[in-house]
Amino acid sequence: MKFWFFAIYTFMVGATVGSFLNVCIYRLPRNISLWRQCRSFCPLCQKILKWRVLVPIFSWLFLKGRCAECCGAISFRYIFVEILSGGLFAFFWMTFDFPQSAAFCLLGALLITATFLDLETLTIPNPLTIGGVLAGLALSVISPAALGEQSANSAVLKATTGAIMGYLLLWGVLEAGKLCFGHAQYRWKVPQKFCFLQDGENTIFECAGERWKGEEMFVRKSDELIIETDFWQTPMGAWRGDGTIRLKGNCLCTLQGKLALRGGQQICGEAVAIRVPREALGWGDVKLLAAIGAFIGASGVLFTVFCASLLGAFVGLWLLLFREWNNRPIPFGPFLAAGAFTWILADKLFGTSMLSHLPFRL
Numbered sequence: 001m002k003f004w005f006f007a008i009y010t011f012m013v014g015a016t017v018g019s020f021l022n023v024c025i026y027r028l029p030r031n032i033s034l035w036r037q038c039r040s041f042c043p044l045c046q047k048i049l050k051w052r053v054l055v056p057i058f059s060w061l062f063l064k065g066r067c068a069e070c071c072g073a074i075s076f077r078y079i080f081v082e083i084l085s086g087g088l089f090a091f092f093w094m095t096f097d098f099p100q101s102a103a104f105c106l107l108g109a110l111l112i113t114a115t116f117l118d119l120e121t122l123t124i125p126n127p128l129t130i131g132g133v134l135a136g137l138a139l140s141v142i143s144p145a146a147l148g149e150q151s152a153n154s155a156v157l158k159a160t161t162g163a164i165m166g167y168l169l170l171w172g173v174l175e176a177g178k179l180c181f182g183h184a185q186y187r188w189k190v191p192q193k194f195c196f197l198q199d200g201e202n203t204i205f206e207c208a209g210e211r212w213k214g215e216e217m218f219v220r221k222s223d224e225l226i227i228e229t230d231f232w233q234t235p236m237g238a239w240r241g242d243g244t245i246r247l248k249g250n251c252l253c254t255l256q257g258k259l260a261l262r263g264g265q266q267i268c269g270e271a272v273a274i275r276v277p278r279e280a281l282g283w284g285d286v287k288l289l290a291a292i293g294a295f296i297g298a299s300g301v302l303f304t305v306f307c308a309s310l311l312g313a314f315v316g317l318w319l320l321l322f323r324e325w326n327n328r329p330i331p332f333g334p335f336l337a338a339g340a341f342t343w344i345l346a347d348k349l350f351g352t353s354m355l356s357h358l359p360f361r362l
C-alpha cells in the first residue's frame, strides 16, 4: 500500500513538473519569459488558459487534445512529456535513496527539455546546458550523497572531472567532424536558381529547393559559402559569365568588390556548384554532455557517448534505409539523454560488479 501510494504520488509530481517543462519547451526558443507571463496560454489562440484545463495528462485526455477556447489541436508532445516526466520521477524515487533520487529527477527534467527542444529546433539553449553544469557542481558541494559519494571532496572531484571530460570529449568530436565533414558540396549539369537574402537579423540561402539558415552555416569566423555561378544579380548590379562569389555572414565578396547586405537585400542568380559550410555536431551537444558529466561523473560520460553514438548510428542507418530522409541534420541531444539514462540504469543494476571490468570505469 505504502509503495503504491508513493509511486502514484511521485508520478503526479513528475507529471506536474512535465507540464512546466512543456512551457519551457515552447517558450525558451521563442524568447518568451518564463516568469513575466506566469499564466499558461494556448499557443494557437494565445488566450490565457483557465486553471481547470491545466491538470496534467487529464486535461489533454478530457479535451481530446484540443484547446478549450479555440478547439485547435494541441500537440501530442504535451501529454507525452507529462507522462514521461511522471514515469521518470516515479522510477527514480522508487529506485534510489534521497537525495540521489532528487538529483536524478532534476537531471531527468533537464534532459527531457533538452531532448524535445533539440528535436524541434536543433538547438539546446545555454540556460539548460550551462545551468545543468552549475547545478551539478553546486549539488556536489551542498550534498555529496546526491551524487552518490560519501565525502564532499570525492563528489566535487566527480562533478568537475565529469563536466570537463564531457566538454573535452565532444569538443574533440566537433573539431574532428568539422575537418572531415565541414562542407557539403553540390554540383549540377543544369544551373540551379539560388537566392541569398538578409531577413531582419538572419540570413537565408535557398538553392535547388533546399534551404539553409545563416546561423547554421556561419558558425565559425572562417566559414564561407562559395557559389560557382554563370549569372548573378546583387544590389550593385548584374553579372554574366563564369565567376565565383563568396558569402561570409551577411558579407558578399566578389572580384568586383565587397558588399555588406542590409535588411531585405538579396543576391540571386544561377549556381553551377555550391559549397555550404556545416557542423557535424552542435555546441549545445558539447555543453549538454558537460552538464550530464557534472551529475554522473567521467565514467558515466564515456558510457553515455558510447551508447549515444551506437544508438545514433542505428537510427541514422534506419532513416537512410527505410525512410525518405530529406538530409535534415539529426539532433544528437536525444541520444545523449538516452545514453545517460541507460548509464544510470546499468549502474544501478550491475553497479561495480559488471561495469568494474570495463576499461573505462574510472
Ligand SMILES: [Zn+2]
Binding pocket: 042, 043, 044, 045, 046, 047, 067, 068, 069, 070, 071, 072
Ligand atoms: Zn486555443
